[in-house]
């Protein structure tokens with residue numbers, strides 16, 4: 001998992017939060033990310049813990065059932 005650029009402050013974040021997805025014929029679908037501090041400023045966001053958990057699952061396969069990592 002590489003750092004993503006926050007769509008709000010244009011800085012890379014190691015814990016990107018998915019704040020939206022675009023799907024158009026030309027773009028082919030892309031995901032918008034934000035850093036945790038900026039994420040609440042977006043009108044439509046997913047649960048930040050879901051995104052973080054997904055990242056950690058990718059990094060540490062086999063520990064996906066463990067909770068309380070955030």
Ligand SMILES: [Zn+2]
Nearest residue numbers: 006009035038
């Ligand atoms: Zn930000």
